[in-house]
Amino acid sequence: MILDSIRRAxxxxxxxxxxxxxxxxxxxxxxxxxxxLALLQSKDRITAGDGLKAHDLAGKAAIxxxxxxxxxxxxxxxxxxxxxxxxxxxxAFIARKCEMVPIEWVxxxxxxxxxxxxxxxxxxxxxxSPPCQETFFKxxxxxxxxxxxxxxxxxxxxxxGLTIGQDEVDIMRRMxxxxxxxxxxxxxxxxxxxxxMKIEFGVDSNGEILVSDIIDxxxxxxxxSGDKRLMKDKQVYRNLANVTQADLDTVKRNFEWVAEQxxxxxxxxxxxxxxxxxxxxxxxxxxxxAKCCKDLGVPCQLRVSSAHxxxxxxxxxxxxxxxxxAKVVFIAVAxxxxxxxxxxxxxxxxxxxxxxxxRADNVTQDVWSSLNVPSGLGCTTVVYPEAAALAAAQxxxxxxxxxWSRLRVKQLNxxxxxxxxxxxxxELAL
Numbered sequence: 001m002i003l004d005s006i007r008r009a010x011x012x013x014x015x016x017x018x019x020x021x022x023x024x025x026x027x028x029x030x031x032x033x034x035x036x037l038a039l040l041q042s043k044d045r046i047t048a049g050d051g052l053k054a055h056d057l058a059g060k061a062a063i064x065x066x067x068x069x070x071x072x073x074x075x076x077x078x079x080x081x082x083x084x085x086x087x088x089x090x091x092a093f094i095a096r097k098c099e100m101v102p103i104e105w106v107x108x109x110x111x112x113x114x115x116x117x118x119x120x121x122x123x124x125x126x127x128x129s130p131p132c133q134e135t136f137f138k139x140x141x142x143x144x145x146x147x148x149x150x151x152x153x154x155x156x157x158x159x160x161g162l163t164i165g166q167d168e169v170d171i172m173r174r175m176x177x178x179x180x181x182x183x184x185x186x187x188x189x190x191x192x193x194x195x196x197m198k199i200e201f202g203v204d205s206n207g208e209i210l211v212s213d214i215i216d217x218x219x220x221x222x223x224x225s226g227d228k229r230l231m232k233d234k235q236v237y238r239n240l241a242n243v244t245q246a247d248l249d250t251v252k253r254n255f256e257w258v259a260e261q262x263x264x265x266x267x268x269x270x271x272x273x274x275x276x277x278x279x280x281x282x283x284x285x286x287x288x289x290a291k292c293c294k295d296l297g298v299p300c301q302l303r304v305s306s307a308h309x310x311x312x313x314x315x316x317x318x319x320x321x322x323x324x325x326a327k328v329v330f331i332a333v334a335x336x337x338x339x340x341x342x343x344x345x346x347x348x349x350x351x352x353x354x355x356x357x358x359r360a361d362n363v364t365q366d367v368w369s370s371l372n373v374p375s376g377l378g379c380t381t382v383v384y385p386e387a388a389a390l391a392a393a394q395x396x397x398x399x400x401x402x403x404w405s406r407l408r409v410k411q412l413n414x415x416x417x418x419x420x421x422x423x424x425x426x427e428l429a430l
Contacts, residue, residue, distance in 0.1 A: 011029075017031060024051050026042050030097075037097055041092045046234070046237055050144070057251065060252065063255045067216040071215045077402065078409045079405075080211060083211065097205070098203055103172075104198045106134045109195055110128070111124060111128070115134075167420075171209055171419055178409055180197060192225070196220065199211055232255075233258075271298065272299050274331070275303070285333055290302060292388075293392065297403055305340075308337075330350060335357050338366075338370045341354040354381040354382070
């Protein structure tokens with residue numbers, strides 16, 4: 001008995017503290033030896049209709065945990081701020097401890113399900129562009145009523161010292177959209193349509209808003225090939241009038257399929273940015289480009305070659321990369337009379353971007369030599385290293401979902417930074 005009690009007190013080496021909250025499908029434990037962290041334990045349980053419909057489903061906890069971990073791995077890799085830290089065994093994970101915002105944020109690409117009941121006359125499959133966003137107050141007794149933005153602000157939720165006001169609602173709305181679009185793009189790469197999904201937010205001890213809770217097959221609608229008849233989500237369970245063991249086995253297989261597909265949603269990159277500098281003296285300029293590429297998750301290599309002094313070698317370098325099988329964008333770094341960019345552009349079908357290392361005493365000539373290229377050449381010109389890296393990343397984002405996601409989250413982070421700066425300066429003026 002004593003040994004069993006000790007085992008229950010530990011999960012994956014983490015000592016469990018008090019049970020903070022227990023939901024229909026999970027338990028959340030304090031971790032007294034790890035301040036600021038909590039352990040979320042999934043259950044072998046599936047429910048619908050605010051818990052009125054519920055069944056035990058052996059193996060669901062492990063599938064849910066695996067699914068959730070992969071989803072948050074994708075979101076974290078894109079740069080989104082989440083509470084997820086790491087797995088803690090087959091059925092649990094570690095997260096930053098948060099006080100939860102009692103609002104479910106729902107994003108819809110297509111009209112279906114409860115949306116049609118609340119908006120009679122709208123045809124199923126109506127496409128929202130941009131996606132439709134809705135908010136629901138978490139209240140099982142009243143079936144999670146839909147709330148307006150004004151209601152959320154009026155509630156003045158105070159969580160870890162942060163009062164949820166207009167700024168916070170704006171941030172959560174933008175974060176919700178980014179989460180949906182990142183996962184939508186990832187699923188599309190597997191030929192599967194993300195129809196809608198719900199997420200929740202928490203506020204950590206630093207007062208920072210994080211994507212929190214669990215995101216698994218209970219959280220979304222997924223239609224392979226965009227075909228509702230092939231749905232692989234919990235809606236299959238919701239639709240069952242009489243639930244048999246065979247039905248539960250089908251639901252479990254669907255959830256397993258989702259977890260397996262998630263392993264392939266973020267493939268290894270097959271893209272590359274090659275920065276060719278006309279002189280080793282341009283090294284610092286090129287290292288800035290490389291760093292910006294790295295921050296965006298784009299592999300980058302630096303090379304030295306002069307189109308004027310070593311044309312044959314320059315063309316040989318281009319040929320090597322063309323034959324590598326990688327998707328390549330070239331960035332030419334050359335000042336004075338820039339022959340490097342035009343020579344590259346005239347001898348490859350891959351994109352070429354000029355980024356001259358301009359100097360204050362020669363800026364006009366340096367930029368003009370990169371702009372005034374012969375007819376028939378398509379190399380573009382930017383001045384700043386970050387702009388060159390972003391331009392290359394945007395080209396690669398057309399075929400690489402990971403890079404696209406990083407760019408999408410960069411847009412979000414720019415918005416959040418400005419929003420928080422504006423809030424701070426308003427508060428200082430009071």
